[in-house]
Amino acid sequence: MLPDGVTLHDGFLDAVAQIALVGALRTVAAVAPPRRMEAPNGRRMSVAMTSAGRVGWVTDRKGYRYEPRQMNGAPWPPIPAEALAIWRAVSGWDSDPDCLLLNHYAEGAKMGLHRDADEGEFAAPVVSVSLGDPARFRIGGLARRDSTKSFELRSGDVLVMGGASRLIWHGVDRIRYGVSPLLARGGRLNLTMRVVAG
Ligand code: MD3
């Protein structure tokens, strides 16, 4: 059983759609290369991240925030049409996201338990798409100390986090590196689409 507001579309993307989406994300990464950014505590994240859209999510010693430009001053690339089509199919939200956050997990990368609370519109859901190697995803409750459970996210799965679950704690314990043939260098891509401006 998933918490209220969480919808897992198991195997939403077939192999052909996954390959097309990876191709579109390669274009994003060419314009805005994923970086392992510094958290406010000074530790570098193991996940390499980049963005597309009006704003991108960044972190450094100063904190977490959304910025209209990359570190080099260039704007973020547009959100690919293939990703917008997924948002329009599953989000139930009547406008498009203004940020796509792209996470790359190389062998050994993980993401600690956190909440996504830097956005300006918590009524809108977050839509996540998993590509490549499977991940052990951990999900808790609205309070940090709430009990957690975990399940596997596989290539082609689409997860919608909305309503009562929009601000729950979640993270990625580990990936099972080398399982999926989708990405040439292995690893996992996760993209999340968000509404940052209200
Ligand atoms: C639950 N990414 O980028 S996606 C993130 O697999 C993030 O890369 C993970 O957490 C990943 O912030 C998990 C699933 C997900 C995305 C957004 C959420 C779960 C969420 C927002 C609220 C609650």
Ligand code: FE
């Ligand atoms: Fe998150």
